[in-house]
Amino acid sequence: MVDKSWKIPEVALAVDLAVLTVRAGALQIMLVERGIEPYRGKLALPGGFLSDVDENLDDAASRELAEETGLELAGLHFEQLGTYGAANRDPRRRVVTVCYLAFVPELASPTAGGDARSAAWVPATTALDQRTELAFDHKKIVEDAVERARSKIEYTTLAAAFCAPEFTVADLRQVYELVWDEPLDPRNFNRKVTGTEGFLVATGAQTSRQSGRPAALYRRGPAHLLHPAMLRPPPPKPDTTRTS
């Protein structure tokens, strides 16, 4: 092995963020409107280049999100989604981006600070719609982010990360239903999540509401993995019988 460091090509390293929430009855993702070319005016994931050579990737991700959207990741769940580095993904020059995935509750203020004029929550269905154009390869990244979210809530307790600090079983069920786009049986769901040790911690408090029995309030429990997993209902099978 020879030392090749003298001829290392110059690659720009960026971080991008796919920040998901559940609000207004839909899974939504934080997008910003680009202010510069290329793709000026198009929607894009928040993100940007490392600020200096000694900045950790995670720190860069937090910083960029705060700068562009005013959203603080401190204390919230985020994880690496993947690295996107196709040679031609940025027309200007070679850019490799490390993308992070974050799950935030609805109350995280959408555009509370920074260069946040253009930041907005967009329904995932809109972002993924054929007619919506996203900058760079960001549509592919959004696809991957949504798919990761869908599978992660199967075997982890991360669905609760979309809920406010105190929430009802119905709130949590709605998260699953909206992320999976599948209806769930409220009764079986209730038994399952309350029976899974470490998922929910009862606060003792109850909701008051206009009608119907008050629901118990819970906080997130200490468990991170779900045993057994929440099973996503299988999509209705294509009907193999003829319709003659």
Add this chain to the structure above:
Amino acid sequence: MVDKSWKIPEVALAVDLAVLTVRAGALQIMLVERGIEPYRGKLALPGGFLSDVDENLDDAASRELAEETGLELAGLHFEQLGTYGAANRDPRRRVVTVCYLAFVPELASPTAGGDARSAAWVPATTALDQRTELAFDHKKIVEDAVERARSKIEYTTLAAAFCAPEFTVADLRQVYELVWDEPLDPRNFNRKVTGTEGFLVATGAQTSRQSGRPAALYRRGPAHLLHPAMLRPPPPKPDTTRTS
């Protein structure tokens, strides 16, 4: 948003490979002995820097593996494991590495070409042993790779990627047992894998052996996902009864 491209810090981008196989009754990983500082003489994952600005990450991974170990990834399964970019992971300068995970069958020749003098299969247990020192943060990467392999064979058909083109149910079972380090019931395992549509395709041929009934030979089937998943037997619970 302002254009910051003029002050993008110089980060070196590398690719590393965690190539796993099952051979000699153990899960093993391909490691090379470093020929240069830092960590000269220490074991490391094969990998290196991009060869030029227009090289795709996947291509760089294939190329580096072939150069360093003579192993060809063409046609084999590999996927991105993660990106490791702690600011201080390389003492020379800032290096961010995109790491790939590959599953190869035993017959992949260990050191068939290239700069392969120092390439060798090392049991995963040895690589992860406290007394084994690996270069950079490669021990952490190996941990992640092994953990990813353990969980991936639960819900995908990738265990078969460790087997020769034609293999018996017992061969496949041994893969699971060695990767998970858990014994499995041969009879239930047989029913399960042969009953899962698309996992195995019978060739009709049989093995001949010294003793015992010949086993049917199979090839990998078209399925990639396992439905239902193979369940990893839960590690024996700590005994809660006293030993008094």
Add this chain to the structure above:
DNA sequence: CCAAAAGTGTTCCCGTTACACCCATGC
């Protein structure tokens, strides 16, 4: 016949599903 490994049948158990039913609140 015996040993060894492949493969089948059967039973038990547990978790999911589907749905009837009861509970607690506002009006």
Add this chain to the structure above:
DNA sequence: GCATGGGTGTAACGGGAACACTTTTGG
């Protein structure tokens, strides 16, 4: 009381675990 949603009981079903048993080879 009645509507509305929260929560429990329960029976049917399906897959996994455990293990007795049969099959097919070599010696």
